[in-house]
Amino acid sequence: MDSGVIEEEFVNRTHLPHTLDAGIAARARLGLIVLATDQTIEHEWRLIMTGLDGVALYESRIWNDAKITPETLRAMEARIADCAAVIMPGLPLQVVAFGCTSAAMVIGEEGVFAKIREARPEAKGTTPVTAAFAAFRAFGAQRIAVLTPYRDDVNRAVRRYIEARDFAVPVFGSFNEEDDLRAARIDVASIRDAAVELGRDPRVDAVFVSCTSLRVAEVAREIEAALGKPVTSSNHAMAWHSLRLAGIDDRLPRWGRLFELPLSSHQR
Incomplete structure (x- = not known):
């Protein structure tokens, strides 16, 4: 029985001409x-x-x-x-x-x-931390205020590590959140306010916020404007x-x- 469907010739074109660029x-x-x-x-x-x-x-x-x-x-x-x-x-x-x-x-x-x-x-x-040291040198900063979310034993290791590389840490602050899933939820306002509080100490040249879970990039300029000092973080x-x-x-x-x-x- 005639279905009424007109069959058309199938065209399969391979090896179409193309050029390559360097990609994204x-x-x-x-x-x-x-x-x-x-x-x-x-x-x-x-x-x-x-x-x-x-x-x-x-x-x-x-x-x-x-x-x-x-x-x-x-x-x-x-x-x-x-x-x-x-x-x-x-x-x-x-x-x-x-x-x-x-x-x-x-x-x-x-x-x-x-x-x-x-x-x-x-x-x-x-x-x-490698990047942070490079940033401190680029800033010309020697005395660093450090902010972390870590518990005390990790904080002590962080301070020792930084000071062993010839930087001073006269001011240290922590949120004391040992759970990384909670640390990521510390809000930006809390981080900003803590960084400003620590950075106001006249003994420090710059602020470093340690931990890839903490959100700093979008407020880095705001913190710097409040302090007149450079700021960076792990991700930044x-x-x-x-x-x-x-x-x-x-x-x-x-x-x-x-x-x-x-x-x-x-x-x-």
């Missing part, structure tokens, strides 16, 4: 290892990097315990290489950033970098450091003083 990572391809519990770092990095044509961000997640203790932080060391390996395999990365401030101090920056190099020998490595400093390590020197004053500064040539 024409200037830099950045890798970021994010804590499994982290709610903040990707949000802040994407805000900062929006509008940077040719800069692409790729992430993987690393398992961590939500309870922040020296033991749970140290346990991440064995997982770093595998997490770096799954970020865009087969394509070179300019930078791999490890997104945990306190773990980088407990493991040690060189320990983190060694694990990154196992998987991505072509990439430069950074951590939040590491985004800047990753860009500068990758050769991206764009000035981004919206995000505060740091994003108007270069990285010195000996730090690249």
Whole structure:
């Protein structure tokens, strides 16, 4: 029976002409290892990097315990290489950033970098504390007010680590939240007010907010305006450091003083 459907000739065109460009990572391809519990770092990095044509961000997640203790932080060391390996395999990365401030101090920056190099020998490595030290030097700051969400034993380790690198910490403050899932919910106003309170101490040159869970990027300029002093945080400093390590020197004053500064040539 005639269905009334007119069959048309099927056309299958293969090997259509095309050209290749450099893709969305024409200037830099950045890798970021994010804590499994982290709610903040990707949000802040994407805000900062929006509008940077040719800069692409790729992430993987690393398992961590939500309870922040020296033991749970140290346990991440064995997982770093595998997490770096799954970020865009087969394509070179300019930078791999490890997104945990306190773990980088407990493991040690060189320990983190060694694990990154196992998987991505072509990439430069950074951590939040590595980036913070680079930021302090760019600011010309020596005496740092530090704000964290951590409990006391982690705080003591943070202060020792910073002071061992020839920076002074005359003022230290903490929200004492050992649960990373709660730390991410500390509101921006609380962070801003605490940073301003600590930074007002006349003995300090700059403020550092430690922890990738804490939201600072959108109020960095506001805090700086209140203090007349530079401010940075784990996410803020590491985004800047990753860009500068990758050769991206764009000035981004919206995000505060740091994003108007270069990285010195000996730090690249």
